[in-house]
Amino acid sequence: MNQSIIELESLTKKYGEFAAVDHLDLSIRKGEIFGLLGPNGAGKSTTILMMLGLTEPTSGRVKVCGIDSTIHPIDVKRRVGYLPDDVGFYEQLSGRENLLYTARLNRLSRREAEQRVDALLQRIGLKDASGKKAGKYSRGMRQRLGLADVLVKNPEVIILDEPTLGIDPIGVREFLDLIVALSREEQITVLLSSHHLHQVQQVCDRVGIFVAGKLLAQGNVVELSKALFSDKEPYLVEAAIEGALTPEMAETVKSQLLDLEGAVSVRIDKERIYIGGTQEVTAEVAHILVHAGVGLKHLNTREYGLDDIYTKYFEGGEVYGKTA
Numbered sequence: 001m002n003q004s005i006i007e008l009e010s011l012t013k014k015y016g017e018f019a020a021v022d023h024l025d026l027s028i029r030k031g032e033i034f035g036l037l038g039p040n041g042a043g044k045s046t047t048i049l050m051m052l053g054l055t056e057p058t059s060g061r062v063k064v065c066g067i068d069s070t071i072h073p074i075d076v077k078r079r080v081g082y083l084p085d086d087v088g089f090y091e092q093l094s095g096r097e098n099l100l101y102t103a104r105l106n107r108l109s110r111r112e113a114e115q116r117v118d119a120l121l122q123r124i125g126l127k128d129a130s131g132k133k134a135g136k137y138s139r140g141m142r143q144r145l146g147l148a149d150v151l152v153k154n155p156e157v158i159i160l161d162e163p164t165l166g167i168d169p170i171g172v173r174e175f176l177d178l179i180v181a182l183s184r185e186e187q188i189t190v191l192l193s194s195h196h197l198h199q200v201q202q203v204c205d206r207v208g209i210f211v212a213g214k215l216l217a218q219g220n221v222v223e224l225s226k227a228l229f230s231d232k233e234p235y236l237v238e239a240a241i242e243g244a245l246t247p248e249m250a251e252t253v254k255s256q257l258l259d260l261e262g263a264v265s266v267r268i269d270k271e272r273i274y275i276g277g278t279q280e281v282t283a284e285v286a287h288i289l290v291h292a293g294v295g296l297k298h299l300n301t302r303e304y305g306l307d308d309i310y311t312k313y314f315e316g317g318e319v320y321g322k323t324a
């Protein structure tokens with residue numbers, strides 16, 4: 001698990017003066033599921049394109065499976081499967097025929113192609129629908145067919161760009177379970193680019209947080225939350241309230257909460273208030289909110305998750321810190 005399979009060294013891509021990817025260093029280990037997270041325009045797709053050898057870096061290096069993607073893009077393409085957010089299929093051909101076509105393109109003999117395709121259809125749960133035209137597949141079925149299409153060539157690495165977009169919750173669960181099983185059983189390395197924090201948290205061993213072309217942090221959720229919160233604010237209280245606060249009310253409540261002994265930061269995000277601190281302050285928080293006339297739905301202490309980490313870095317509700 002420690003052997004690195006994707007290595008980026010000071011990887012940079014500039015468009016004119018603008019750096020879409022800015023001196024990126026990253027090492028992804030064989031067999032792990034790595035999540036690329038970041039807002040629109042952070043540079044995730046550009047990084048993926050450079051890994052696949054589809055666009056040239058301005059400077060720096062990218063190696064996949066030990067091969068320089070810029071110098072030998074075709075060799076990399078043979079070992080890496082890429083699933084974009086919407087795969088193009090021959091709509092008039094059945095799912096099975098589409099896979100057979102890919103298999104033949106990858107120079108498998110007819111017999112090998114049929115064996116591999118039928119095993120994959122079984123693996124991804126599309127055996128019963130294998131004769132149906134791809135144009136008639138649901139979004140979830142298309143993505144599973146896309147995954148099979150990528151797996152036909154037996155890749156060492158698969159790169160998935162927003163693979164669960166538009167799939168219903170049960171389909172998402174099934175798709176993610178499949179990814180985890182593939183990675184664990186066949187030691188396939190998975191790079192998953194996504195905006196869905198909960199999905200990423202559920203399946204990824206480690207995540208990298210991208211902002212403006214730079215990797216701000218990487219690690220597993222526990223490591224990241226420790227680095228960001230644990231020293232200063234190991235406790236987190238979450239209050240669900242009835243309706244968003246007016247700006248004046250938010251100011252008042254925020255300053256009262258920050259005055260509490262042990263409170264370090266307060267974040268108000270629509271109908272939720274988050275109080276990070278050095279000690280348990282649930283009872284005091286309840287007292288302040290009720291006194292201020294805030295309708296309190298429930299109050300609980302919880303562990304930091306990827307959404308807290310993500311918010312702390314860039315998006316959504318402001319973080320008000322005592323020392324900030």
Ligand SMILES: Nc1ncnc2c1ncn2[C@@H]1O[C@H](COP(=O)(O)OP(=O)(O)OP(=O)(O)O)[C@@H](O)[C@H]1O
Nearest residue numbers: 015019020021038039040041042043044045046047
């Ligand atoms: N061909 C191009 N010419 C000029 N600028 C580009 C080009 N391709 C991408 N960019 C810019 O580079 C930045 C990074 O884009 P990129 O598509 O890599 O971001 P992303 O993180 O994948 O975003 P999203 O989540 O929206 O797909 C953006 O500001 C984008 O406008």
